[in-house]
Amino acid sequence: MLNIEGIMKKIFCITMTALLVLAACGGSNDDAESAESSDGLSSGEQAIADALTAELVSDPEFPFVDDATCISETSVSVIGEDKLTELGFSATSVDTSAAELPEEIQEAFTNAVLDCTGTSGLAAYIVEASAEDDDGAPIRMADAECIANGLDREQWYEFVASSFEAETPDDVFAAEFFSAILTACPQILVNSFMDDLGLDQEQAECLSESLSDTLLDLFTSGSGELEDNDVPPELFGDLISAFVDCGVDLSQLE
Structure with missing residues (x-):
C-alpha cells in the first residue's frame, strides 16, 4: 500500500x-488592588x-x-x-x-x-x-x-x-493551510518522499512536482483521513501514474 x-x-x-x-x-481600583507586580x-x-x-x-x-x-x-x-x-x-x-x-x-x-x-x-x-x-x-x-x-x-x-x-476545522481550511505550507516550503514533500519512501532526490522532486495538486484535491474532497484504498478512483489513478512516470518501482512501496 x-x-x-x-x-x-x-x-x-x-x-x-x-x-x-x-x-x-x-473600572478603577483602590491602592491595594492596583499594586503592580514585577x-x-x-x-x-x-x-x-x-x-x-x-x-x-x-x-x-x-x-x-x-x-x-x-x-x-x-x-x-x-x-x-x-x-x-x-x-x-x-x-x-x-x-x-x-x-x-x-x-x-x-x-x-x-x-x-x-x-x-x-x-x-x-x-x-x-x-x-x-x-x-x-x-x-x-x-x-x-x-x-x-x-x-x-x-x-x-x-x-x-x-x-x-x-x-x-x-x-473543515476540509476547506485544511486544504488552504496545506496549500500555504506547500507554497512556502515545497521541499517538504521532496524530503518526506525521500525519508519515508526511500526515493532518490530526482524521483522525489519529480513526484513532488506531480502530486502537489493531487494531494490538495484529496483534502478538498474530504479524503485526507482515509486509507489509500479508500481514495477516490480518479485521484488514486493520478497517484499511480505519478509514481510510474517518475520511475518509482511500486513493488518496493508495498
Whole structure:
C-alpha cells in the first residue's frame, strides 16, 4: 500500500493537532488592588495569571509548557482584571470554555501564543509532534523551521484562532493551510518522499512536482483521513501514474 496518507498526515495533521491542544486550554481600583507586580500586573491580575499558568502546565497535552507563564501574563495584561472578573475568571477559577469566550479574549490569547512561542517554539513543536507519529520518520528540523518562518503572522493567527472553534476545522481550511505550507516550503514533500519512501532526490522532486495538486484535491474532497484504498478512483489513478512516470518501482512501496 502506498503510504500517501502517512506523508499527508505528517506534513499537515501534526500542525492541526495543535488546534485541538490549544482549544483545551482553556473600572478603577483602590491602592491595594492596583499594586503592580514585577511584571507590570496588578496583584489581582497576577493571581489570575498564576492560576492560568498552573492550569496550562498541568495539562499533559499543552505543547508550550516553557512559555505558559508568558502566555498567561501577556493575555491577562491585555485583557485586564475587570474584564476577566466579569467573565468569571479568578485566582481559583480559570476553567472557562474557550469556544464561549468573547472574540477580544480569543484575540488576546491567540496573539499571546504567537508572541511567546515565536517561530522557534512552533518549529520545535512540529518536529516533536512528527516524532510521535507512527507514519515514518520525523519531519526534518529545517522543514519545520520553514513552516514556522514561511507562513506569515496572519496565517499563523488564523491557525491558532481556529482552536477556539467548537468543531474540528473543515476540509476547506485544511486544504488552504496545506496549500500555504506547500507554497512556502515545497521541499517538504521532496524530503518526506525521500525519508519515508526511500526515493532518490530526482524521483522525489519529480513526484513532488506531480502530486502537489493531487494531494490538495484529496483534502478538498474530504479524503485526507482515509486509507489509500479508500481514495477516490480518479485521484488514486493520478497517484499511480505519478509514481510510474517518475520511475518509482511500486513493488518496493508495498
